[in-house]
Amino acid sequence: MGTPELALLCLPCAGASATMYLRWRRLVPQWLRIVPVELPGRGARMGEDFVEDFDALVARLCTEQAAALQGRFALFGHSMGALLAWGIARRLHDERRALPRALLVSGSAAPSCRDPDRFADRNDDRALIADLRRQGGTPEEAFASEELMRITLDVLAADYRICESFGQRERPPLPLPIHVFAGRDDDIDAARVEAWSREATHAVTLDWFDGGHFFLRHGEGAFLEALSRRIAPGAVVPGGRHAAPSLV
Template structure:
């Protein structure tokens, strides 16, 4: 019943699960090559949000709190092993709020939290609210972000398919309001692109104000979607940190 929330390659040797949350408009396919970058005792679980791939007919969820609660319910059967969260851009916000949600409801939280290409969520926002824009202006703004296949803009059928999901995801982000309920206790690792104007080094370091243990802030060559070009370096960095949390490793 809950399997539609995750794409994973089950491994009998798995001792820890890495849950990966997508950026706005993205799906589980973002992380389709990640499992090959990790040893077999780490199982990569790519989260699939409503409105994508096999869930195409499901309406996307437009508010962060509701989406986080739905994700928590969807992945609950897979929290039987130690686990960590990784999120890129909007996915970083969801990963952060998911960890806080588990704490609020008294459930075991992640061993560590990995956030990527996202300004700390308590910082003031300066950009326009994209989800309220007309289609032409909205798509123009999205194109400026990079990361979205050009076919989405040039092919009407594909554009009609992706536009509702993109709008819903930006509505999640634009309507989000940070509420302070104390720092997270789990270790926090922050990653970003050196040329990312939407998540500057200062905005990345500010995540340290939301966690008791900011372990690292690491920058890679590239912009907001550096995780594609720099995937091997990024997954190697994550794998190094995960080694400390895999039970049974020496």
């Protein structure tokens, strides 16, 4: 009997489209089906208006992805995508709908520990370009193309407004496992990353990687191996309320 398939819905980071996950389809095990989730205003949905409110975007994604949010599925997001993945899991729980087998988050502070000043003074092209260069995830050809840079900056500005609209509030932990991935050289404070341990009643794992905010791109092979291992059928999840962090 074959390994049962698991659909992994992948939410993009700020300024990006779902195409950032397409190459994963040929790099992960056959039992893992990568489902890139495109947001309005970019990629294949470029003709649509941006949705710049966090709660409104989460509600819309839950409706649009209703068919995919059933059966054997998990949620993954990087940076802003991690917050959206958490928001989707939160909404599914609140509506008493089927929950993902696991929530996987990368390059993100926990929802309860986000930096309120993270997006201050990021309201013009010069500041946005500086942010893109600092994080190191944008290919140089994008900076060299006026058209590509205009598209990227418009998407990034809209996504930063999504993040700014997120309202931090105390919420009970989710009844599912959370797997956290982070870069050792990311500028997100480690304590903010480790605070994901308070977001679940099940075990929370934490894998650290060499690299900055886009460690998952620069060390893609090691990252995807760890991601697959965490959600593989029959994988042993450390017991208890909080799992001990593991190092990769």
